[in-house]
Amino acid sequence: DADVTQTPRNRITKTGKRIMLECSQTKGHDRMYWYRQDPGLGLRLIYYSFDVKDINKGEISDGYSVSRQAQAKFSLSLESAIPNQTALYFCATSDYKTGRLSYNEQFFGPGTRLTVL
């Protein structure tokens, strides 16, 4: 979805390096998410944010941190990268509406392929 962009698209780094993955959206959505995809494991939630001041850990947050700089920007950092963090990382957004319209349909960016050597 062109409304959700991720940079970089590909990154190769070395063990111990600090890495930041960035996500920007023009959909005007309040909620943003970071997932990682591993073969055979599907998508697993790392962190999610309901708004700039509301950030929460997902299933697999260890080794990761996030920053919600603005409604439209949500960054994921690997403080000290390790090889088992090699994966495809996706950012997603969803629109929150009170009541029955809160379907939580999520819109995904194109992904960042990260390789940690």
Add this chain to the structure above:
Amino acid sequence: AQSVAQPEDQVNVAEGNPLTVKCTYSVSGNPYLFWYVQYPNRGLQFLLKYITGDNLVKGSYGFEAEFNKSQTSFHLKKPSALVSDSALYFCAVSRTWNSGGSNYKLTFGKGTLLTVNP
């Protein structure tokens, strides 16, 4: 806890034949159900969703899915497969707004790789 099972890692069909990609779910209360598709080197694209109403949901690219509450299933179908349908398909579930608690969480299955042979 909510979960999604896609029992087949791979599905192979011949072009022109009907296809089915299976999905079963577990969630407290009523579900919202989604299918997403991932083409090679691309992000996930939304295909269709079940919110309420008619159990047969129609989506993009000629796909449809049937919600079966008694079997807790939401299988993806297409009457006539195309080679271009070859991709990785993900089923996902979320609780409805009135099921209590936070309905933020979208839980994904592990994905089913669909290969359509010419």
